[in-house]
Amino acid sequence: MNDAERVELTGKYQGFWVEIxxxxxxxxxRELASGEFDRIIGAMATLVVASNVRRKxxxxxxxxxxxxxxxxxxxxxxxxxxRVMEVLREDAPKASSNGSTTPSSQVTGQSHGLTTR
Numbered sequence: 001m002n003d004a005e006r007v008e009l010t011g012k013y014q015g016f017w018v019e020i021x022x023x024x025x026x027x028x029x030r031e032l033a034s035g036e037f038d039r040i041i042g043a044m045a046t047l048v049v050a051s052n053v054r055r056k057x058x059x060x061x062x063x064x065x066x067x068x069x070x071x072x073x074x075x076x077x078x079x080x081x082x083r084v085m086e087v088l089r090e091d092a093p094k095a096s097s098n099g100s101t102t103p104s105s106q107v108t109g110q111s112h113g114l115t116t117r
Contacts, residue, residue: 004049007083009076018051018063018080022087032088041069044081047088053080 003023009016024047031043048063055061055071062068069077 005087007080007087009053009079009083011079013053013076013079016051016053018053018084019049020047020084020087021049022090024088029088032085038066041066044069044084047084 003021004019005022007018007020008014009018028043028046031039034040045064045066045068051061051063053061053063053072053076056073061071063080072080
């Protein structure tokens with residue numbers, strides 16, 4: 001099963017893409033929701049399977065490391081992180097009234113454009 005999903009960037013970053021694990025372990029969601037910048041950046045790095053993102057000088061950025069994320073310009077960081085979060089939101093675990101977690105696709109009945117389970 002391939003759980004990687006390619007995120008295409010737009011605007012001045014058109015042509016760049018990041019392939020991410022779209023079905024990560026629950027701990028990754030906890031890190032992303034922590035509100036702590038370093039933990040969020042570390043979690044984003046664990047999601048990256050591959051990318052073709054490059055620095056202004058043309059050198060590749062290794063987005064599978066926190067250092068790679070920290071070396072990106074703010075606008076690129078913002079676009080990549082926003083697009084990655086869009087993908088993850090589709091299947092993010094949601095707490096139910098009994099305290100258990102359920103993927104949002106089961107809660108909403110929607111997954112990747114489907115409206116029924």
